[in-house]
Amino acid sequence: MKKFVKGVRFAPKNYSDEVEAKIQHYKREGYKLPSRHLLRTEEQLAGIRESARINTALLDYISENIREGMSTAEIDHMVYCFTTDHDAIPAPFLYEGFPKSVCVSINDVVCHGIPSTKEFLRSGDIVNVDVSTIYKGYFSDASRMYMIGEVSPEMQRLVQVTRECRDIGIQAAQPWARLGDVGAAIQEHAEKNGYSVVRDLCGHGVGIKFHEEPDVEHFGKRGTGMLIVPGMTFTIEPMINMGSYEVFIDEADGWTVCTDDGLPSAQWESMILITEDGNEILTQ
Secondary structure (H helix, E strand, C coil), rough: CCCCCCCCCCCCCCCHHHHHHHHHHHHHHHCCCCCCCHHHHHHHHHHHHHHHHHHHHHHHHHHHHHCCCCCCHHHHHHHHHHHHHCCCECCCCCHHHHCCEEEECCCEECCCCCCCCCCCCCCCCEEEEEEEEEEEEEEEEEEEEECCCCHHHHHHHHHHHHHHHHHHHHHHHCCCEEEEEEHHHHHHHHHHHCCCCCCCEEEECCCCCEEEEEEEEEECCCCCECCCCCCEEEECCCCCEECCCEECCCCCCCCEECCCCCCCCEEEEEEEEEEECCCEEEEE
């Protein structure tokens, strides 16, 4: 769920002199750098990791209980109960007017599907469940794909390649690389397999707010974009379409994003922390 929110909590310096020296070097070279408040402190990371632990456990719980015939409203109820039972808050609930605790997106729905008592999971469906958690003021975010009943080989392949795109993006998100490197790696793998990458939505910074800088696009050109610096936390969540990358928002609810051509879409999302020697997967 990507809608930019202004306002951040500023953090003290929390990185080594070596990192500071590299920041100053790249600043002199004219690179686009993240704001310092996006580099997390150890205190912040402790809270973010705990939020992420609950978020991942929630997706595990959904994985154990999702089934053919259940309504998407039942998934929403599961998410609300599990989250609140862990003294946390479902971040999507009433976020900019979103009416439910989770996004459930089926087949040609790219993202932001609103749970309903009238919508049921059927054999052959591919379903994205996107959960986000607030715990003691700290945010986490992730989504998984689920295949319901007998899913066609074509749909299975879309789900698998999309997961590979997410993993390739994570591999590319290394300290002192560029965000364009991440997008290019994802785009290359998707297009090599005959798919397209949604342009109108992207990953995002997360941790202190639900959505922060930077925007993490899943297409792009290597050697461009913001420098990736240790201490950043953001999502990688490629939305990969079987057909065209063009999408539209359902005017009836103002949220549900669908493929323009009606062909299926898939998405996997993880949240990562950039470290001095690589990255740490916080949610998956």
